[in-house]
Amino acid sequence: MNTKENIKKIIVEKELKLDCGKTINNYPLAYETYGVLNEKKDNAILAFHALTGDQFVSGINPITNKPGWWSYLVGPSKAIDTNKFFVICANVIGGCMGSLGPSSIDPETNKPYGTNFPVLTINDMVNAQYNLLEFFKIEKLYSVLGGSMGGMQVLQFVANFPNKTKTAIPIACSASHSAQNIAFNELGRQSIMADSNWKEGNYSKLNLSPDKGLAVARMAAHITYLSKEGLQEKFGRKLQEKDDLNFSFDADFQIESYLRYQGSIFVDRFDANSYLYITRAMDYFDLLKQYKGNLSKAFEKTKTKFFIISFTSDWLYPTSENKEIVIALNSSGADVGFIEITSDKGHDSFLLNVPEFLKTIKNFLETNYR
Amino acid sequence: MKKEFQIISELIDNNTRVLDIGCGDGTLMKNLKDKKNIDTRGLEISKKNVQECIGKGLSIIEGNAEKDLYQFPNLSFDYAILSQTLQAFYDPEKVINDLLRVANKAIVTIPNFGHWKVRLNLLFKGTMPVTKNLPNEWYNTPNLHMCTIKDFYNFCFNKKIELYKSIALSGEKTSLINNNNLIIKNLSSELGIFLIKK
Numbered sequence: 001m002n003t004k005e006n007i008k009k010i011i012v013e014k015e016l017k018l019d020c021g022k023t024i025n026n027y028p029l030a031y032e033t034y035g036v037l038n039e040k041k042d043n044a045i046l047a048f049h050a051l052t053g054d055q056f057v058s059g060i061n062p063i064t065n066k067p068g069w070w071s072y073l074v075g076p077s078k079a080i081d082t083n084k085f086f087v088i089c090a091n092v093i094g095g096c097m098g099s100l101g102p103s104s105i106d107p108e109t110n111k112p113y114g115t116n117f118p119v120l121t122i123n124d125m126v127n128a129q130y131n132l133l134e135f136f137k138i139e140k141l142y143s144v145l146g147g148s149m150g151g152m153q154v155l156q157f158v159a160n161f162p163n164k165t166k167t168a169i170p171i172a173c174s175a176s177h178s179a180q181n182i183a184f185n186e187l188g189r190q191s192i193m194a195d196s197n198w199k200e201g202n203y204s205k206l207n208l209s210p211d212k213g214l215a216v217a218r219m220a221a222h223i224t225y226l227s228k229e230g231l232q233e234k235f236g237r238k239l240q241e242k243d244d245l246n247f248s249f250d251a252d253f254q255i256e257s258y259l260r261y262q263g264s265i266f267v268d269r270f271d272a273n274s275y276l277y278i279t280r281a282m283d284y285f286d287l288l289k290q291y292k293g294n295l296s297k298a299f300e301k302t303k304t305k306f307f308i309i310s311f312t313s314d315w316l317y318p319t320s321e322n323k324e325i326v327i328a329l330n331s332s333g334a335d336v337g338f339i340e341i342t343s344d345k346g347h348d349s350f351l352l353n354v355p356e357f358l359k360t361i362k363n364f365l366e367t368n369y370r
Numbered sequence: 371m372k373k374e375f376q377i378i379s380e381l382i383d384n385n386t387r388v389l390d391i392g393c394g395d396g397t398l399m400k401n402l403k404d405k406k407n408i409d410t411r412g413l414e415i416s417k418k419n420v421q422e423c424i425g426k427g428l429s430i431i432e433g434n435a436e437k438d439l440y441q442f443p444n445l446s447f448d449y450a451i452l453s454q455t456l457q458a459f460y461d462p463e464k465v466i467n468d469l470l471r472v473a474n475k476a477i478v479t480i481p482n483f484g485h486w487k488v489r490l491n492l493l494f495k496g497t498m499p500v501t502k503n504l505p506n507e508w509y510n511t512p513n514l515h516m517c518t519i520k521d522f523y524n525f526c527f528n529k530k531i532e533l534y535k536s537i538a539l540s541g542e543k544t545s546l547i548n549n550n551n552l553i554i555k556n557l558s559s560e561l562g563i564f565l566i567k568k
């Protein structure tokens with residue numbers, strides 16, 4: 001991870017008052033861009049990443065050496081064509097890919113913040129990223145988009161800055177985090193905190209790492225990103241490199257082996273405390289409450305053209321929750337479109353090669369860019 | 371653009387807000403948007419058609435008129451259009467009421483089951499009519515509540531719905547329907563087009 005110093009970042013000097021009451025300033029915000037900002041500066045798209053994402057949307061992530069998390073969607077001639085559009089993505093504050101987060105050094109103690117880091121909200125993340133518009137001298141974005149937690153940021157962005165983007169695409173998300181989703185996030189957090197290496201969040205000072213807890217958190221979360229049908233089709237009861245059951249607790253089944261692998265690779269690239277902070281921000285997300293129970297008030301002032309996308313097999317952010325957003329937008333007279341994409345790949349559909357989804361994004365972005 | 375859509379388009383004032391329910395591939399919406407500067411929204415059940423509409427740059431919501439009209443606030447549109455789909459709903463009366471709730475006026479078109487060809491078909495062949503406007507067999511038709519121009523005319527009268535304009539379409543020929551010619555028009559027209567208001 002020593003190449004992290006080469007990550008592009010801006011230092012935001014402007015003070016940001018966080019929802020928790022604390023303020024931050026002079027903080028790093030790491031970002032990456034794809035494509036070229038045109039002279040009129042009207043082709044910029046701000047993409048927001050999900051819980052475990054980062055700014056490396058496409059191409060090869062220089063830190064993990066794996067393809068960017070939205071490689072299917074973003075690139076030359078792809079659904080978001082970087083020959084046409086200038087795509088910006090920032091690592092959220094609270095993250096662990098160069099932006100200010102719990103693994104950053106606290107100037108007061110000269111040690112990592114750990115759990116002394118302030119609890120953040122989606123609103124804080126969006127307000128921090130807004131500084132990128134100033135940095136690139138972009139008056140108005142062409143689009144903001146993102147899936148899952150990225151979609152929440154889209155909603156918050158338009159609510160906060162109603163005239164700063166022409167279009168907005170919230171994908172597979174919700175305007176207010178459900179009890180079920182809070183429950184799953186809590187499961188992940190408890191798993192991390194139950195790891196004896198976590199040390200109340202001070203693991204890095206002691207050169208420890210709560211890998212087991214973080215891996216289990218990832219495994220549990222990963223199940224929620226898939227669908228029952230998808231799992232059954234991909235794994236069924238297939239055994240892992242053996243002909244018969246082992247009568248032990250080894251990974252007999254392929255699905256077990258798969259989940260263990262997913263857990264093990266995750267701990268190499270993600271910080272346990274960041275996982276705690278970001279899941280907390282998702283849980284606190286309640287745009288309804290921010291607008292006193294009337295979601296349509298959030299979008300009253302906007303002329304932004306919305307397009308909302310959900311997936312049939314997504315049970316984490318089901319179509320019904322996405323439709324709540326459509327209804328709120330309709331109630332405020334906003335310009336809104338909606339489609340439910342058929343896919344058996346669950347919540348993860350927005351990250352995968354789902355042709356119908358890719359086609360929809362391309363179609364929407366290109367026909368409205370004129 | 372087909373004649374039916376031309377007539378609908380003529381019924382709508384420029385610079386208004388229109389909801390097209392069951393808007394298909396968006397041909398009518400696109401035309402209204404481009405030619406009459408109308409702020410259009412579409413509701414469409416077929417995913418394929420939704421894609422077509424996105425491709426035309428239209429604001430389109432995938433959904434079902436019977437389930438999804440509730441999301442639009444009262445009188446949020448100047449006009450609601452329902453083209454040849456009324457007969458496919460479980461509860462056409464509820465849909466009509468919803469149209470007149472979300473929009474100031476509604477334009478409803480119906481394939482006329484009272485057309486002479488339909489009548490002859492049933493009378494002589496003794497089978498459910500299959501015609502140009504009613505192309506399906508009884509076992510695969512989406513139509514649940516077929517009606518005639520006269521039925522719809524009477525429905526509006528009984529439900530105290532104002533009939534602003536009633537137009538009969540036969541081939542490319544259009545004519546106005548009134549109390550005096552209703553019986554003839556009910557026999558000679560393939561399609562009825564109604565501008566209504568509650």
